[in-house]
Amino acid sequence: MPGSGDLVEVTIEKPTAGGRMLARLEGQVMLVAGAIPGERVRARLDSKRGGVVFATAIDILDPSPDRQPAGDDPACGGRHFAHIARPRQLGLKAEIVRDAFRRIAHLDLPGYLPVHASPEDGYRMRARLHVQGSTLGFYREGTHELCDPRCSRQLLPDTLDVLAAVSSVLNDAGVSDGRTLELSENRAATERSLYLEVSRMGRGAIALEGLLDLAGVTGFGIARAGEPVAAAGSPIVADELVLARATGQTATVRLQRHVTGFFQSNRFLLQLLVERVLAQVPEGPMTDLYAGVGLFGLAHAGLGRGDVIAVEGDPGGVEDLQANAAPYPDRVRVEAQPVEDALRRRSTVDGRTIVVDPPRTGLSREAVAALAAARPPRVVYVSCDVATLARDAAALAAAGYDLVCAEVFDLFPGTAHVESLVSMTRRD
Numbered sequence: 001m002p003g004s005g006d007l008v009e010v011t012i013e014k015p016t017a018g019g020r021m022l023a024r025l026e027g028q029v030m031l032v033a034g035a036i037p038g039e040r041v042r043a044r045l046d047s048k049r050g051g052v053v054f055a056t057a058i059d060i061l062d063p064s065p066d067r068q069p070a071g072d073d074p075a076c077g078g079r080h081f082a083h084i085a086r087p088r089q090l091g092l093k094a095e096i097v098r099d100a101f102r103r104i105a106h107l108d109l110p111g112y113l114p115v116h117a118s119p120e121d122g123y124r125m126r127a128r129l130h131v132q133g134s135t136l137g138f139y140r141e142g143t144h145e146l147c148d149p150r151c152s153r154q155l156l157p158d159t160l161d162v163l164a165a166v167s168s169v170l171n172d173a174g175v176s177d178g179r180t181l182e183l184s185e186n187r188a189a190t191e192r193s194l195y196l197e198v199s200r201m202g203r204g205a206i207a208l209e210g211l212l213d214l215a216g217v218t219g220f221g222i223a224r225a226g227e228p229v230a231a232a233g234s235p236i237v238a239d240e241l242v243l244a245r246a247t248g249q250t251a252t253v254r255l256q257r258h259v260t261g262f263f264q265s266n267r268f269l270l271q272l273l274v275e276r277v278l279a280q281v282p283e284g285p286m287t288d289l290y291a292g293v294g295l296f297g298l299a300h301a302g303l304g305r306g307d308v309i310a311v312e313g314d315p316g317g318v319e320d321l322q323a324n325a326a327p328y329p330d331r332v333r334v335e336a337q338p339v340e341d342a343l344r345r346r347s348t349v350d351g352r353t354i355v356v357d358p359p360r361t362g363l364s365r366e367a368v369a370a371l372a373a374a375r376p377p378r379v380v381y382v383s384c385d386v387a388t389l390a391r392d393a394a395a396l397a398a399a400g401y402d403l404v405c406a407e408v409f410d411l412f413p414g415t416a417h418v419e420s421l422v423s424m425t426r427r428d
Contacts, residue, residue, distance in 0.1 A: 004045055007058065012039045015092040017100060017386055019080025019416030020054070030055050036064040036084055037092070064088075075141040077152025079414040086413070090115040093408055093418045100386040105394035107403055115408040116276075118268045122156040123413065125185050126265045129163065131178030131196070134171035136163050153414070156189055158215045165214050166194065184237050184259040185216065187267040191237040193219035193259040197226075208232035219259065235259045236320075241271060243278070245303050253302040254327075257293045257320050264295065266411040273382075273409055273421075274299050277355065280380045280405055280423040285352040287311065287376075289339045289367075293320040294332075296355050296382075301331040309348055313338040339363075343370035353378045362388025372399035379424045386418050393422060400427045 002008055002025075010023035012035045020031035023043070030053045035041050040062035043055040060067065066088035074082035081089045094113045101107045129136045130146060137146035150160055163183075170178065177199035185192040194217065211220045212233050219233035238256040257263045264270050277296050284306045288297030291310035301308045310325060310332055312318050318336040325332040335342050339358075342348045343366075354376045356363065362385060363371075371379060372395065379396060383389035393403060405423040412419075 002045055004047060006045050007042050008045065008055070009040065009042050009061065010055075012037050012041060014099065015096050017096050017416070017418070019078075023055075025053060028053055032057055033080070034083060035060075036066055036088070039064050039067075071151070071153075073140070073147055073151040074414075075143075076147035077138055077149070077154050077415070078141050078412075078417075079152065080141075080416040082414050086117070086120070089413070090117055090408075090410060093410060093416075096416075096418055097386050097406070097408055097420055100390040101393065101406075104387060104390035105397065107390075107393060107397060109403070109406045113406055113408060115410060116269060116272055117410050118266055118413050120413045121153045122159075123266045123268050123411075124154040125187065125267045125270075126263060127155065127183045129181045129183065131170070131175075131181055131198075133178070134167050134175060136167050136170075136181055154412075156185075158189060159183070159185065159192070162192065162194075162214050162217055166196075166211065169211060170196075182260050184257065184261075184263070186237045186239045187270065189216050191218045192216040193221075193233070193235050193237050195221045195223065195235065195259045197223050199224065221259070239270070241274060241299065243274070243299055243303055245305070249303065251302040251304070253298050253324075255293050255295060255298070255324055258316055261316050261320055262292055262314075264411070266409075269409055269411055273411075273419075276407055276409075276421060277380060277382060278303075278305070280378075280421070281305070281353050281355060282378070285309075287342075287348055287352045287354050289342070289354060289356045290358045291321055291334075292317050292357065294324045296357065298324055298328065298332065301325075301328045304331075306331075308332045309335060309342075309352070311335045311337065311339055311342040311348070340366045340370070343367055343374070346374055349374035349376045352376055353380065355380045355382070357382040358388075360385045360388065363392045368392055368395045372396060375400070375426055377426050381422050381424070383420045383422075384417070386420055389420055389422065393424065396424050401425060402427055 012021045012023050014022050021035045023030045032043050032055045034057040041057040042059040044058050045055050047054045066085040068085050070083040094115050140147040179197040182195040208220045219235045221231040236256050241253045244250045286300050287309045289311050291312045297308040297310040401424040407421045409419040
C-alpha cells in the first residue's frame with residue numbers, strides 16, 4: 001500500500017457526505033477531494049484515519065464533461081463542489097441523500113427526489129467571520145488561515161463593502177485582539193447587524209455610530225469575554241413572510257432574531273423551505289420542536305391552520321420566539337425548555353403533527369424514544385446532516401413509521417452541505 005505523499009491513479013465511484021468522492025485503492029476506501037464521479041485521476045495520498053485513506057486529486061486524467069473552473073480559492077467558504085457544473089452538483093446531493101438512507105437507514109427513498117436550487121451569489125444572510133488584527137475573513141478549509149470572503153461568492157457586494165469598512169475602523173481604533181464577527185441581515189439586506197467579540201480593546205474607542213452610516217447597517221455591538229461593552233443601533237433584524245393557503249387566504253408572519261441567534265442562512269430559499277414544510281403538515285394541532293425563532297410553527301399558526309406548541313431550549317432563541325409569537329396568544333404556546341423535557345408530557349405529542357429541526361447532531365436517543373412511544377400521526381423532519389437524519393429515520397421506521405416524502409434544498413450552493421426534508425406517517 002503506498003504511503004503519505006505518494007501519487008496513485010484511481011477511478012472515482014460516487015460522492016460522499018462532506019464533499020469528497022469515493023474511490024478504492026487495493027480494496028481500501030479512499031476519499032478524494034477535487035474529483036467528480038466517473039473521472040480517472042492521479043491523486044496524492046494525504047493521510048489515513050480509521051482505515052480510510054484521504055487524498056487530493058492532482059491531475060485529471062479522464063475529465064468529466066461536468067468539470068468547470070473552480071474560481072479563486074475554492075477552499076474559502078468550503079466550496080468543495082466549485083469545480084462541478086451546477087446541474088451535476090444538484091444530482092450529486094440527491095445521490096448523497098439516497099446513499100445515506102440506503103446504507104444507514106436501510107430505506108429506499110421515493111423514486112423522484114426533488115432538489116431545490118439556489119442562486120450561487122450573495123445567498124447568505126448569516127455568517128461568522130474570524131478576526132486577526134483588523135483583518136476579517138473566513139478560515140480557509142482545514143486551516144486557521146484567513147481568506148478573503150469575496151472569493152466565496154456567498155455574501156452580497158454591499159455586505160462585503162461593509163466588512164471592508166469595519167476592517168478599516170478596527171485598524172484605526174487599534175483593535176489588537178479580535179476573535180469573531182457575527183453578521184446577520186434580512187432578505188432584502190435593508191437591516192444588517194454585526195457583533196464583534198474581542199479579547200481586549202486597543203488604544204482607541206471604536207466609532208460605532210459612524211458604522212451605522214454604512215449601507216444597510218442597523219446595529220453594531222462589541223463584547224469582551226462574552227460581556228457587552230459597547231453597542232449602537234439594534235442587534236435585531238427581521239423579515240416578514242407572506243404566506244398563502246389553498247383557499248387564497250394570506251397571512252404575514254414577522255420573524256425577528258438577534259444577530260447571534262440561529263436562523264436559516266439562504267435568503268433565496270427561505271420562503272420555499274417554509275412552504276414545503278407546511279405542505280407536509282396537515283391542518284390541525286402541531287408541535288414545533290427546536291422551534292428557534294418560530295419559522296415553521298408561527299407560519300402554521302399565522303395562517304390559522306391549527307394551534308402550535310413551540311419548544312425551544314436556547315434562552316436567546318426563546319426571547320425572539322416569544323416576541324414573534326406575541327400576535328398569536330390564542331394559537332401559540334411557547335415552552336422554554338429542552339425538547340427531551342417537553343416530550344415527557346404526552347400532551348406535547350398526542351394527536352399532533354410533530355415538526356423537528358434539530359442541530360447537526362440530530363435527535364437525542366431520549367427524544368427518539370419518546371416520539372416512538374407517543375406515536376404521533378406524522379413527523380416532519382428538517383435536517384442539516386443527512387447521516388443523523390437517516391439514523392433517526394431508521395429508528396422511527398422501526399417504531400412503525402413509513403417515509404412518504406423526501407426533498408433536498410441546496411441552501412449552500414457550491415458546497416457539500418445538504419439540507420433535507422422528510423415526512424413520516426404512522427403505519428396504522
